[in-house]
Amino acid sequence: MKACFFREHGGLDKIRHGDLPDPVPGPGEVRVRIRAGALNHLDLFVRNGIPGLTLAMPHVMGADGAGVVDLVGPGVTRVAPGDEVVLNPGINCGACEFCLRGEHSLCVSFHLLGEHVWGTFAGYVVAPEANAYPRPQGLTWEESAAFPLTFLTAWRMLVTKAKARPGESILILGxxxxVSLAALQIAKLLGLTVGVTSGSPDKLLRAKEMGAEFAIDHGAADFSRETRKITGKRGVDIVLDSVGKATWKRSIASLARGGRLLTCGATTGPDPEEDLARIFWNQLTVMGSTMGTHAEFSDLLRILEGGRIRPVVDSVFPLSETREALRRMEEKKQFGKIVIRAD
Ligand SMILES: [Zn+2]
Structure with a gap:
């Protein structure tokens, strides 16, 4: 099969496009002929090398993908060749105490497609049968590939963790x-008042066109001060911060009393300055979240099936130009998902 892969960790120059052996599905696994995949920051982390994560080389990146089942392994009953599917990128063991509780993203051996195993930037990908879901009717292949990781992450944070209620307010950073765009779309669906931040006036304008009530240029102003000014000193009920070190303290300062701070990543670093006084005095809750459960993925599919939310596709690159796609993400030029066409 054609694939985009690397043989050693490093920068964009390590990315190769060429032939690799077709993967073969084992027991309980299916092979999917990929029609489209989508980029995530995870791909950059994996390519750069994650401390403690040793990969067999060569390695194929890509957590998000959608395509057609072409081969099934022994014991597969729920999926058949010819099925059009979208993949839940989170792979869990099904047997540990957390899996048995239904908390699949807490699984002791939880991993993602394209992280420990070959991913979707290829002609084919192999995944557990349980991870292949019928793709939502009405979405294009590109849109089908564009939603799983980010929408599942945002859905779990807003619905399951923060238990966001209509009328509450949220500030979404970056x-x-x-993830931030998925959160914006889900927050609007839930009836929240939404504020966003960015250093790009163009991105702020586009977020307002998508329904954000207020938009703060974090290059021009301290976003916590602006948030308090806009909310009449009250602050917002929820802040979604996946930026980490650079923004954490101001995120805490943006929250209303009893507010919730959500984190699903730390792109600027994991060791921020804290403000414990504000956390206990204002009775704030800090919540970590990673991916989601199979039940949450099913809920999300129903929402997408209804057409009330369509993922935003920034751009589409052929598989052979995955390096350029990664460059676009590294340069933070995208608004929405960068998609890879496998054909
Ligand atoms: Zn498990």
């Missing part, structure tokens, strides 16, 4: 990335 609008334009996959």
């Amino acid at each position: 609008i334009g990335g996959g």
Whole structure:
């Protein structure tokens, strides 16, 4: 099969496009002929090398993908060749105490497609049968590949963790990335008042066109001060911060009393300055979240099936130009998902 892969960790120059052996599905696994995949920051982390994660080389990146089942392994009953599917990128063991509780993203051996195993930037990918879901009717292949990781992450944070209620307010940092845009779309669906931040006036304008009530240029102003000014000193009920070190303290300062701070990543670093006084005095809750459960993925599919939310596709690159696609993400130029066409 054609694939985009690397043989050693490093920068963009390590990315190769060429032939690799077709993967073969084992027991309980299916092979999917990929029609489209989508980029995530995870791909950059994996390519750069994650401390403690040793990969067999060569390695194929890509967590998100959609395509057609072409081969099934022994014991597969729920999926058949010819099925059009979208993949839940989170792979869990099904047997540990957390899996048995239904908390699949807490699984002791939880991993993602394209992280420990070959991913979707290829002609074919192999995944557990349980991870192949019928793709939502009405979405294009590109849109089908564009939603799983980011929408599942945002859905779990807003619905399951923060238990967001209509009428509450949320501040979403760094609008334009996959998770932040998914959170904006889900927050509007839930009836929240939404504020966003970005250093790009163009991205702020586009977020307002998508329904954000207020937009703060974090290059021009302290976003916590602006948030308090806009909310009449009250602050917002929820802040979604996947930026980490650079923004954490101001995120805490943006929250209303009893507010919730959500984190699903730390792109600027994992060791921020804290403000414990504000956390206990204002009775704030800090919540970590990673991916989601199979039940949450099913809920999300129903929402997408209804057509009330369509993922935003920034751009589409052929598989042979995956390096350029990664460059676009590294340069933070995207608004929405960068998609790879496998054909
Ligand atoms: Zn498990």
